[in-house]
Amino acid sequence: MYDFDRVIDRQNTNSVKWDKLEELYGKEDLLPLWVADMDFPVPTAISEALKTRMKHGVYGYNFTSSEYYESVISWMNRRHSWHVKKEWIIFTPGVVPALSYAVRAFTKPGDKVILQSPVYHPFYNSIGDNGRHVVTNPLIYRDGKYYMDYEDLERKIDSRTRLLFLCSPHNPVGRVWTKEELARLGQICLKNDILIISDEIHFDIIFKGYNHTVLANVSQELKENSIICTAPSKTFNIAGLQISNIIIPNKKIRERFSLELEKDHITRPNIFGAEALIAAYNESEDWLDELLEYLEENKNYFINFVENNIPQLKVIEPEGTYLVWVDCSGLNMNSEELKDFFINKCRLALNHGEMFGEEGKLFQRFNIGCPRSILEKALMRLKKGIESL
Ligand SMILES: Cc1ncc(COP(=O)(O)O)c(C=O)c1O
Missing domain, CATH: 3.40.640.10 (Type I PLP-dependent aspartate aminotransferase-like (Major domain))
Incomplete structure (x- = not known):
């Protein structure tokens, strides 16, 4: 059994996802659910193989x-x-x-x-x-x-x-x-x-x-x-x-x-x-099978939370990937206002939909490849942001 709930601090590791957010978003104190990497450590077999090769020294x-x-x-x-x-x-x-x-x-x-x-x-x-x-x-x-x-x-x-x-x-x-x-x-x-x-x-x-x-x-x-x-x-x-x-x-x-x-x-x-x-x-196939179960639960948690708490948003249910595409047109904001809202009111670092093309300008992409507690925190920030409108 792998522990996908374990939170590992990735700050100050030169992580594209977690570090230097100020440069990209104009603000440091954001919870990052953007770029497509996950916050989980690799399967043990991978870290052991790397350690063994590393010890060789040449x-x-x-x-x-x-x-x-x-x-x-x-x-x-x-x-x-x-x-x-x-x-x-x-x-x-x-x-x-x-x-x-x-x-x-x-x-x-x-x-x-x-x-x-x-x-x-x-x-x-x-x-x-x-x-x-x-x-x-x-x-x-x-x-x-x-x-x-x-x-x-x-x-x-x-x-x-x-x-x-x-x-x-x-x-x-x-x-x-x-x-x-x-x-x-x-x-x-x-x-x-x-x-x-x-x-x-x-x-x-x-x-x-x-x-x-x-x-x-x-x-x-x-x-x-x-x-x-x-x-x-x-x-x-x-x-x-x-x-x-x-x-x-x-x-x-x-x-x-x-x-x-x-x-x-x-x-x-x-x-x-x-x-x-x-x-x-x-x-590492067993790790992947457990990961898939965990992501399935994250996806369901995300969908249910938004449905029950934030009816203004419409989640496009993903069939695959750990990325969730969310239709934000119900917030009645333009693309710039949306961007500003998610950064400054929700304090979330997401992928703004417009970067994927014109058609995405009223969407945001969330990365749910993270421990449930991070997802919960992000959704609470989102809920609070919406309530502040
Ligand atoms: C569809 C797709 N292709 C490619 C990549 C990145 O590939 P690589 O890091 O191997 O260049 C990503 C990463 O998010 C992706 O989503």
């Missing part, structure tokens, strides 16, 4: 061992019924860098890349900062749930459109796309010769009643027309160790992508990242 160049590949292959097989071959797996020091590499490998300056907004904000940067054009295919928001807009997608594709960035499960709206939804999206992309970069970093955090489908598992054609971005970082809370695996079944696509990495000599993982990945995938 930290020279490191390669991806056969144990590394086997642990990834076995995880994908056990948790996702996905039969991955060793040669499909390419290490990168993060999923976001991989998105940028994909943009450079498969598009030319001036080409277009589609994303489904509101979406994880670095998607915009990896397209725009590389001199390509962002084309938004906004999700449809209907009766408290989000859907893909296939008609809009077909309308927006033209001869300069090369890639589509899929977020699956979707951050921030929390959808776990069904096989049918993915197949329909895939058909449109296949018909128009658009390669899909599927960011599946949140794929292990799925709530009861939902199933994640790896895009490459939808059909043989999609297996050959997709790049699947995976990592143990969200699942096991090791984002600071910077390790991810980009899995590409199609040989030609894989070789083109690898070439881009080789140009920057990104070929070897950090020793500690690799050790953590092996311990995570081989020895």
Whole structure:
């Protein structure tokens, strides 16, 4: 039994989530429920593996061992019924860098890349900062749930459109796309010769009643027309160790992508990242199963609290991820007023919805990957803030 209730002080650890909040929010004394890392310590197997390697004392160049590949292959097989071959797996020091590499490998300056907004904000940067054009295919928001807009997608594709960035499960709206939804999206992309970069970093955090489908598992054609971005970082809370695996079944696509990495000599993982990945995938499944139970309870607690105490807010029930997207339009504030309200009246550091795209401007994203007591404190601050209006 792991103790997810234990609160660990993360202040003064150079934590992006907890430290230097003044620089970002103009205020230090805020409770942070923003950036996507959790406040839980890693499974014991990971910390023990790191300690053992650390004690060795020599930290020279490191390669991806056969144990590394086997642990990834076995995880994908056990948790996702996905039969991955060793040669499909390419290490990168993060999923976001991989998105940028994909943009450079498969598009030319001036080409277009589609994303489904509101979406994880670095998607915009990896397209725009590389001199390509962002084309938004906004999700449809209907009766408290989000859907893909296939008609809009077909309308927006033209001869300069090369890639589509899929977020699956979707951050921030929390959808776990069904096989049918993915197949329909895939058909449109296949018909128009658009390669899909599927960011599946949140794929292990799925709530009861939902199933994640790896895009490459939808059909043989999609297996050959997709790049699947995976990592143990969200699942096991090791984002600071910077390790991810980009899995590409199609040989030609894989070789083109690898070439881009080789140009920057990104070929070897950090020793500690690799050790953590092996311990995570081989020895930490019980921790994940307990974490999922805990997050399920956090999610239910959050939803019930808001429903019972703050009817002005509407929680979009997440199907996956530990991120909760909240519709704040009932507060009758504009985007700037909302931001100010959550920081100055509620004293919470959240992700303001507008950063995920125009469509998010009356939303806030809450990270519920924290001990229940922190969540309770945050919700009490929220309640008090609302009562002060
Ligand atoms: C959808 C999505 N992709 C990628 C990342 C970050 O990936 P990495 O830290 O591996 O670059 C995040 C982190 O929040 C995310 O939510």
